[in-house]
Amino acid sequence: MSWTRKILRVNLSKGSCTSEPLNMEWANLYLGQRGLASKYLSEEVDPTCDPLGPDNKMIMATGPLTGTMASTAGRYSVITKGPLTGAIACSNSGGFFGAELKFAGWDMVIFEGKSDKPVYLLIQDDNAELKSAEHMWGKTAWETDDIIHATHQDPQMRVACIGRTAENGCLYAAVMNDKHRAAGRSGVGTVMASKNLKAVAVRGTQGIGNVDDAEAFMSATGDGKAVLAENAVTGQGLPAYGTQVLMNVINGIGGLPARNMRDVGFEGAENISAEAMAEPRKSDGKPNLTTNGACFGCTIACGRISTVDPTHFSVKDKPQYQGNSGGLEYEAAWALGADTGVDDLDALTYVNFLCNEDGMDPITYGATVAAAMEMFEDGVITTKETGGVELRFGDAKAFVAITEQFVNGGDFSADLGLGSKRLTEKYGKPDLSMTVKGQEFPAYDPRGIQGIGLNYATSNRGACHLRGYTIASEVLGIPVKTELNDTDGKPELVKAFQDATALVDSAGLCIFTTFAWGMDNIAPQIDAACEGDWSVENCLETGERIWNMERLFNEAAGFTADDDKLPKRLLEEAIKDGPTKGQVNRLGEMLPKYYEVRGWTADGKIPKETRQRLSL
Amino acid sequence: MNVNIEFYASLMKYLPPGKSRFRREVSVEDDITLSRLIKQFHISEAEAHLVLVNGHFVNCGEDRDQRKLVEGDTISIWPPVAGG
Ligand code: SF4
Numbered sequence: 001m002s003w004t005r006k007i008l009r010v011n012l013s014k015g016s017c018t019s020e021p022l023n024m025e026w027a028n029l030y031l032g033q034r035g036l037a038s039k040y041l042s043e044e045v046d047p048t049c050d051p052l053g054p055d056n057k058m059i060m061a062t063g064p065l066t067g068t069m070a071s072t073a074g075r076y077s078v079i080t081k082g083p084l085t086g087a088i089a090c091s092n093s094g095g096f097f098g099a100e101l102k103f104a105g106w107d108m109v110i111f112e113g114k115s116d117k118p119v120y121l122l123i124q125d126d127n128a129e130l131k132s133a134e135h136m137w138g139k140t141a142w143e144t145d146d147i148i149h150a151t152h153q154d155p156q157m158r159v160a161c162i163g164r165t166a167e168n169g170c171l172y173a174a175v176m177n178d179k180h181r182a183a184g185r186s187g188v189g190t191v192m193a194s195k196n197l198k199a200v201a202v203r204g205t206q207g208i209g210n211v212d213d214a215e216a217f218m219s220a221t222g223d224g225k226a227v228l229a230e231n232a233v234t235g236q237g238l239p240a241y242g243t244q245v246l247m248n249v250i251n252g253i254g255g256l257p258a259r260n261m262r263d264v265g266f267e268g269a270e271n272i273s274a275e276a277m278a279e280p281r282k283s284d285g286k287p288n289l290t291t292n293g294a295c296f297g298c299t300i301a302c303g304r305i306s307t308v309d310p311t312h313f314s315v316k317d318k319p320q321y322q323g324n325s326g327g328l329e330y331e332a333a334w335a336l337g338a339d340t341g342v343d344d345l346d347a348l349t350y351v352n353f354l355c356n357e358d359g360m361d362p363i364t365y366g367a368t369v370a371a372a373m374e375m376f377e378d379g380v381i382t383t384k385e386t387g388g389v390e391l392r393f394g395d396a397k398a399f400v401a402i403t404e405q406f407v408n409g410g411d412f413s414a415d416l417g418l419g420s421k422r423l424t425e426k427y428g429k430p431d432l433s434m435t436v437k438g439q440e441f442p443a444y445d446p447r448g449i450q451g452i453g454l455n456y457a458t459s460n461r462g463a464c465h466l467r468g469y470t471i472a473s474e475v476l477g478i479p480v481k482t483e484l485n486d487t488d489g490k491p492e493l494v495k496a497f498q499d500a501t502a503l504v505d506s507a508g509l510c511i512f513t514t515f516a517w518g519m520d521n522i523a524p525q526i527d528a529a530c531e532g533d534w535s536v537e538n539c540l541e542t543g544e545r546i547w548n549m550e551r552l553f554n555e556a557a558g559f560t561a562d563d564d565k566l567p568k569r570l571l572e573e574a575i576k577d578g579p580t581k582g583q584v585n586r587l588g589e590m591l592p593k594y595y596e597v598r599g600w601t602a603d604g605k606i607p608k609e610t611r612q613r614l615s616l
Numbered sequence: 617m618n619v620n621i622e623f624y625a626s627l628m629k630y631l632p633p634g635k636s637r638f639r640r641e642v643s644v645e646d647d648i649t650l651s652r653l654i655k656q657f658h659i660s661e662a663e664a665h666l667v668l669v670n671g672h673f674v675n676c677g678e679d680r681d682q683r684k685l686v687e688g689d690t691i692s693i694w695p696p697v698a699g700g
Binding site for chain 1 (some may be wrong): 637662666668670671672696697698700
């Protein structure tokens with residue numbers, strides 16, 4: 001069955017940790033991780049609650065395949081009501097923490113209430129206890145990880161924790177695990193800080209002993225790994241170049257937004273691309289990219305391990321940043337780079353280190369700085385607000401200075417911690433926020449690529465590529481190529497990607513497998529691991545059920561069809577030049593059809609028949 | 617006539633010697649088709665996964681066989697890649 005069938009409930013107000021059985025009826029409908037934890041959240045939390053109040057809950061959840069021998073099966077998610085958006089938030093992370101939680105015998109941990117004082121949760125197999133974290137409060141995520149390891153003297157212990165930005169109220173703080181992996185989006189780390197929970201440390205020795213049909217599972221996971229190895233993308237492209245290989249592709253097709261999405265196309269793209277990361281640099285002959293890295297059980301290994309040129313201004317005289325650390329992934333490189341107009345690879349790598357060290361979402365952070373840069377250039381804010389930094393597009397030194405100021409809680413940090421929506425509203429320029437439902441866009445311009453715009457507009461956690469990565473089809477031709485600027489067929493495409501992703505995110509697998517795997521590769525692995533019927537059809541229906549359940553949470557939280565929209569800039573300001581010149585996003589052509597294919601009403605509501613069909 | 621070629625990622629090895637990271641201006645026969653140009657640089661069909669002419673996709677097969685290049689065109693080629 002693969003589930004441990006055990007939940008750890010941690011009441012931070014009372015200081016209690018209790019074990020309870022997993023609701024198997026729900027597990028059969030929502031699988032695990034994103035789906036199952038969202039079901040618990042929907043049942044236990046009032047969607048109108050204050051995300052940073054004690055009534056909100058935070059769930060760390062694994063999927064049934066997490067910790068098994070399936071490729072990439074090390075994932076866990078943090079599910080809560082997000083403070084950046086006010087919508088349901090689910091942030092997925094790799095690394096090793098998720099598998100360790102499973103080895104300790106837990107499917108998920110539900111945190112409720114709020115502790116009086118900073119605490120961390122220590123899980124050692126069946127034993128769980130809250131311990132004082134007063135000596136860790138005010139420390140970075142990296143320091144916290146080190147303190148916990150020094151205290152418990154167990155190198156195999158895995159830590160998920162928050163850095164200083166979360167403590168300082170930054171609304172897009174991440175939960176960092178294994179130092180370089182992040183449940184990054186929507187401010188799940190801020191919720192953790194609001195509960196005075198600094199870290200979760202886990203050590204599990206129980207393994208996974210309850211796979212439903214072990215022989216079938218061995219065979220299905222073996223088949224899956226063979227497919228990943230033989231596929232040119234998952235077998236060669238991702239390990240060699242990482243996600244960053246997209247920088248030149250997306251720029252080449254006219255889909256790379258730049259300078260707060262004021263422009264499309266970034267002249268510095270090649271300097272911050274995967275190819276540039278692999279080039280030996282002049283100072284020490286070493287490339288930015290040291291090696292690739294893998295999360296638990298992953299046979300793809302897309303991770304980037306990088307160093308900054310030790311003579312570069314950003315790390316000169318800072319030996320602690322001159323070693324190997326988590327390098328740039330595509331979305332971070334875009335938000336920190338193209339969106340701020342900075343094409344200094346070392347500066348961006350250093351800022352990325354700081355995002356990991358102090359736990360903030362680099363997409364929202366970069367995009368928020370970009371919005372601030374546009375306001376600075378327009379004279380809306382000045383050095384008075386920015387603590388003396390001339391915050392102009394393309395200025396690497398200014399970007400490094402503002403980031404150091406930000407993580408250390410300097411003058412402009414409270415403003416930057418708001419995210420671009422609240423920041424631009426504060427200064428009377430709301431149209432300069434490139435967000436949906438309050439969350440910033442990732443690295444694909446919806447004017448150049450139509451379907452991703454519909455996905456952004458309808459994503460349940462605000463603008464997000466990982467909710468329905470139609471780029472796979474629209475740009476990369478996976479599984480089939482669709483035309484960038486067509487709107488026909490895009491509602492169906494978006495729905496299919498969104499539902500399939502919801503299922504993958506609920507299984508314990510990494511979404512990057514889907515560059516090679518279809519549901520016919522994934523379903524047999526789930527079916528062999530879990531009791532019940534996990535046919536392709538049931539998996540797809542489960543994904544659709546999860547999507548609709550998330551939408552119902554948001555509806556109850558006050559979201560309506562009015563929130564399924566894109567910023568005016570993307571609907572009205574046409575691309576100025578390049579291969580997509582003249583284009584805007586034509587959301588209006590796609591949204592009604594999308595509601596229809598989802599079985600929703602014309603105003604985006606989920607009618608009774610659809611709820612019944614999906615057992616909601 | 618002269619066209620610009622851009623080979624990315626693992627295809628950089630097929631670039632003739634030159635200074636720029638990915639780009640070369642090369643001289644080719646007039647009216648050369650896209651397929652022929654790709655072959656001329658020893659790039660196999662499987663490797664030429666994403667092909668753009670002046671930023672616009674040209675699909676594998678007939679489209680590439682029939683696409684005649686003109687002076688000044690920029691041809692960008694990637695192997696199978698993905699990210700996100
Ligand atoms: S593909 Fe990359 S992100 Fe996914 S599990 Fe593997 S290393 Fe981690």
